Amino acid sequence: xxxxxxxxxxxxxxxxxxxxxxxxxxxxxxxxxxxxxxxxxxxxxxxxxxxxxxxxxxxxxxxxxxxxxxxxxxxxxxxxxxxxxxxxxxxxxxxxxxxxxxxxxxxxxxxxxxxxxxxxxxxxxxxxxxxxxxxxxxxxxxxxxxxxxxxxxxxxxxxxxxxxxxxxxxxxxxxxxxxxxxxxxxxxxxxxxxxxxxxxxxxxxxxxxxxxxxxxxxxxxxxxxxxxxxxxxxxxxxxxxxxxxxxxxxxxxxxxxxxxxxxxx
Amino acid sequence: xxxxxxxxxxxxxxxxxxxxxxxxxxxxxxxxxxxxxxxxxxxxxxxxxxxxx
Numbered sequence: 114x115x116x117x118x119x120x121x122x123x124x125x126x127x128x129x130x131x132x133x134x135x136x137x138x139x140x141x142x143x144x145x146x147x148x149x150x151x152x153x154x155x156x157x158x159x160x161x162x163x164x165x166x167x168x169x170x171x172x173x174x175x176x177x178x179x180x181x182x183x184x185x186x187x188x189x190x191x192x193x194x195x196x197x198x199x200x201x202x203x204x205x206x207x208x209x210x211x212x213x214x215x216x217x218x219x220x221x222x223x224x225x226x227x228x229x230x231x232x233x234x235x236x237x238x239x240x241x242x243x244x245x246x247x248x249x250x251x252x253x254x255x256x257x258x259x260x261x262x263x264x265x266x267x268x269x270x271x272x273x274x275x276x277x278x279x280x281x282x283x284x285x286x287x288x289x290x291x292x293x294x295x296x297x298x299x300x301x302x303x304x305x306x307x308x309x310x311x312x313x314x315x316x317x318x319x320x321x322x323x324x325x326x327x328x329x330x331x332x333x334x335x336x337x338x339x340x341x342x343x344x345x346x347x348x349x350x351x352x353x354x355x356x357x358x359x360x361x362x363x364x365x366x367x368x369x370x371x372x373x374x375x376x377x378x
Numbered sequence: 379x380x381x382x383x384x385x386x387x388x389x390x391x392x393x394x395x396x397x398x399x400x401x402x403x404x405x406x407x408x409x410x411x412x413x414x415x416x417x418x419x420x421x422x423x424x425x426x427x428x429x430x431x
Contacts, residue, residue, distance in 0.1 A: 119416035128422040166422070211415050256415065284421035308423035316415040 119315055120212030123159055126260040126303070127166030127220070127284030134226070136171050143371050145172055150367030152180050154360050162207055164220035164260025165190040166284045167227045174202065174234050183207075189220030189260060192242040196235045205246055208254060214318060217254035219246060219278075223262040223285065239263065239271060247277045256318055258282065265291075265301065272299035279321060279341075282312075290347040295324055302345060310347040317342045 130148040155163075163169075165188050169177055174193075181188050181203060191205035206219045221243060224236040250257060259278050261268050264286045272281060273296060283291070283303035290310055293302040298321075304312040323340035 116414075116416065119414040121416045121418060123418045124420075125423075126419060126421040168422075213413065214415055216415070258417070280417070282417075282419050282421065302419070304420050304423070306422035308420070310420075312417070312419040314417040314419065316413075316417065318413040318415055 122211045125163040126282040127164040127262045128168040129163050131168045131171040143374050146370045162187045165222050166262040190222045192237040214255045216256045218258050220260040269296050272296035314345045
């Protein structure tokens with residue numbers, strides 16, 4: 114899969130840690146142990162960032178904040194804010210150098226899906242928070258990637274409203290791999306849930322403005338510059354793929370801790 | 379409600395381990411061209427340490 118033509122960026126667009134938005138009291142500790150193992154495994158795999166999905170907040174915001182350790186690992190959300198100051202509680206955007214490209218990675222969390230009973234944070238509507246961050250980014254990034262926890266319908270509206278975004282990678286809401294769709298020169302894509310597939314998108318980037326696909330870029334009359342192109346594939350994560358020993362050990366250790374937490378199970 | 383079962387968890391850890399191999403292979407690239415970007419992405423996935431469908 115290695116290709117010297119491409120600089121790689123590994124991203125997770127959200128809902129990494131928990132499978133539900135609320136956790137039952139008798140399952141809380143086991144879920145936290147599992148989440149801790151997932152964090153360690155993700156970092157071992159080279160993961161350094163993730164968007165925040167509503168499910169990532171299932172054990173509370175303080176639990177998630179303990180894993181906010183940039184630059185080793187950065188949780189990204191521009192619209193989870195302190196209710197008093199309205200300032201973001203996590204990193205709103207991250208500038209990543211990928212080869213010759215400066216990539217801005219933004220994260221946004223679905224404000225409609227979250228039950229925040231503790232009141233120690235607030236999730237602001239994207240309509241009130243996203244454009245200001247994009248305005249700040251003008252001329253600072255070659256490529257703008259939004260990790261979004263919103264639904265496809267909302268993401269389509271984001272794409273129509275915010276011209277600066279080049280790619281939206283979703284979390285939540287979709288069943289099955291979603292082949293990239295183009296809305297107002299913003300691509301939107303998502304992989305199947307529950308660890309079944311990995312998405313790989315190779316981009317030949319020629320700057321903001323126009324997307325084509327693969328070797329047959331879409332030409333638009335009257336526009337001189339070449340469109341950017343992409344190819345996308347979804348790789349099934351099947352049991353036939355060999356295990357990485359270090360992470361396998363980590364998973365086993367995590368499993369033991371969970372069993373110890375639940376000795377009757 | 380008890381919805382975790384140790385035996386099942388072990389069985390369903392395989393996707394996580396498979397992901398490790400693929401990501402390791404994919405990320406071992408050397409950059410020679412400014413405009414080439416490979417995005418390796420996933421979502422809603424590893425919260426399922428104990429099951430994958």
